[in-house]
Structure formats: structure tokens, C-alpha cells
Amino acid sequence: MPRPLDPSLNRRRLRIELRRAREKAELTQREAAEALEWSLSKIIRIEAGTVSLSVTDLRALLNSYRVTDAQLVSELEEAARGSKGQSWWTPFADVLNPPFTQYLGYESAADTVRTYHAIAIPGFLHTEDYAEALLAPLAPQEHVRRVVELRTARQDRLFEGEQSPELMFVVDEAALRRRIGDPAVMRRQLQHVKNMMEHPRVTLQVLPFSAGAHYATLASFILLGFKDDDDLLWLEHAMGQIAVRDDHELIARYQECFALLTDMALKGDDAVALIDAAARDFGTS
Incomplete structure (x- = not known):
């Protein structure tokens, strides 16, 4: 039976995709934070993969970055749900x-x-x-x-x-x-x-x-x-x-x-x- 995906791997998927989307939208981390009225540290932690991400916050980010690919959005929402919890270590x-x-x-x-x-x-x-x-x-x-x-x-x-x-x-x-x-x-x-x-x-x-x-x-x-x-x-x-x-x-x-x-x-x-x-x-x- 396959081992469940560790939360750290879901956080990593979010880190990579969200950084890629922000750069494609030509936004700095500070500009992304200001657009959502978030702290800069929140964006930094998300892109470092050190924190989990709620589906609500994910959708706000994807909307700000103008990500509309339905399959990608669905995959990232699933990753956000799996980003919570303890890692194996x-x-x-x-x-x-x-x-x-x-x-x-x-x-x-x-x-x-x-x-x-x-x-x-x-x-x-x-x-x-x-x-x-x-x-x-x-x-x-x-x-x-x-x-x-x-x-x-x-x-x-x-x-x-x-x-x-x-x-x-x-x-x-x-x-x-x-x-x-x-x-x-x-x-x-x-x-x-x-x-x-x-x-x-x-x-x-x-x-x-x-x-x-x-x-x-x-x-x-x-x-x-x-x-x-x-x-x-x-x-x-x-x-x-x-x-x-x-x-x-x-x-x-x-x-x-x-x-x-x-x-x-x-x-x-x-x-x-x-x-x-x-x-x-x-x-x-």
C-alpha cells in the first residue's frame, strides 16, 4: 500500500507553483503581500514551504496571480488540504x-x-x-x-x-x-x-x-x-x-x-x- 504523501511534500509543491505564478504575474513578494493586505513574512513563509496553507488563502493568491488553469487550481487545492499535519520526522x-x-x-x-x-x-x-x-x-x-x-x-x-x-x-x-x-x-x-x-x-x-x-x-x-x-x-x-x-x-x-x-x-x-x-x-x- 502506498505511503501517504508527507505534508512537507505538499508544502513544497505549493512553494514551487506559487512562486512560479507570482513571478509570471511580475509581482515581488512585497507587492503580492500588499495586494492581499497580508504581512510580507506570510508570503515568505509560504514560498519557503515552512507553513501550511488554507484553501481560502490559496484561492486568494491564485486570484491575485491570475491563475485560471482549472486542473492546476484543483491540484493545488488538494495540496493545500494535505499541507497540514506533522511530517514523519x-x-x-x-x-x-x-x-x-x-x-x-x-x-x-x-x-x-x-x-x-x-x-x-x-x-x-x-x-x-x-x-x-x-x-x-x-x-x-x-x-x-x-x-x-x-x-x-x-x-x-x-x-x-x-x-x-x-x-x-x-x-x-x-x-x-x-x-x-x-x-x-x-x-x-x-x-x-x-x-x-x-x-x-x-x-x-x-x-x-x-x-x-x-x-x-x-x-x-x-x-x-x-x-x-x-x-x-x-x-x-x-x-x-x-x-x-x-x-x-x-x-x-x-x-x-x-x-x-x-x-x-x-x-x-x-x-x-x-x-x-x-x-x-x-x-x-
Whole structure:
């Protein structure tokens, strides 16, 4: 049975279509707000996709923007009705920060997810015991358990269902060989990575040490791709997290970087052979 559409996806549809309609009507956000006697912040929040929208307010906007396509109006009214309610990650608010909460909304709508990980196995592919061992030095046990539960829920949404995205991973050899937890944890994690290579929507490559230096040597990153919007770049570093949407030059550099990484990284049997070699370093079960 298909999973119900998350409210964040309906808010995103409204955000894109209403911004497109306003620009077609040649109105600034301030002019749109003044025409409806609304606050500017209300228009900004609607176009950011951070709030739900009533059908009444939607109709007022569409009338102001002179949108008359009956099918589009009907689809947007349905999206407005579905924009209310909690998103799937709301129960994990105790372990989420605002930047990552916003990122999850984008991730839920992505058609493609491309990611490079230099230091550790990507969270998308974590086993529970690997995730716990990775996070244990950073937070109390109860917090770690909640983060792992969030990570598992996120994996379920990405890998299950007909609407899940295409996922492309480039994992650095360093991530395969860095011991997180005890050897048994690493063996199970590496086996899980191999198993996920069989998933019909997963492409996984391994970047060997022999590839040398490259643009992303010092940082992991995620590129989200959309059919109806520009790519989004997600960066995590020692100073925090950032989602990049409007710096098209920076996004283009990371798109080029990912293409270069896939050219250098091992594929298929060669990637499996390197994963097996890493696993052997952690002994046998």
C-alpha cells in the first residue's frame, strides 16, 4: 500500500507553483503581500514551504496571480488540504536542529540523492550497532538511541516504497577501513554495504586510496536532485551544517566533483573486492 504523501511534500509543491505564478504575474513578494493586505513574512513563509496553507488563502493568491488553469487550481487545492499535519520526522524533534529539519523536507522530495563520504560509512547505509558506536563518544546513550531511531526511520523512507529516489554513493576506502566499534560491528557493517549494492535503486562505488587528492578530499557532501527544481547541496563540517540552494556556482563545482569521483571510483566486482579486503582486516566471524 502506498505511503501517504508527507505534508512537507505538499508544502513544497505549493512553494514551487506559487512562486512560479507570482513571478509570471511580475509581482515581488512585497507587492503580492500588499495586494492581499497580508504581512510580507506570510508570503515568505509560504514560498519557503515552512507553513501550511488554507484553501481560502490559496484561492486568494491564485486570484491575485491570475491563475485560471482549472486542473492546476484543483491540484493545488488538494495540496493545500494535505499541507497540514506533522511530517514523519516530527516525533524526533528532540534530536533535530533547524537546518537538518529543513534538509529532511528537501530529502523527502528528492528524485536523486548523490553523496560522497570520506571519513565514515554514510548514515543512509548504517547498521544500528555501527551508528551507535560512531555516535557514542559524542552524546549520552539516550540521545544516541533517539538519533539511531531517526536514522532507521529515514532509511526506511529512502529505500522502501515506489516513490523512493535513486541513490548514488561514492564511499571512500578510508571509511571502509576506519574501525568504528569492535571488529564484529565492522564486519556486519561492511556486509550490509555489500547487500545494499543489490538494491534496485542503489549505485555504490568505492574510491580507493590510489585515486589520490581531489576536490572533496576533506569533506563529505550530498547533492539532492529534483525534476522540478534546482539541485540542493548539503554540507556538514566541524562548524556546523549548511544547505546551499542559491549559490549555483558552488553547486556546479560539487556536481562536477561528483562526476569526477564516479569516474575514479571502483564499480561492480572491483568495488566488492575492495570491501571484502577491508572486511578481512577485521578478522572472521
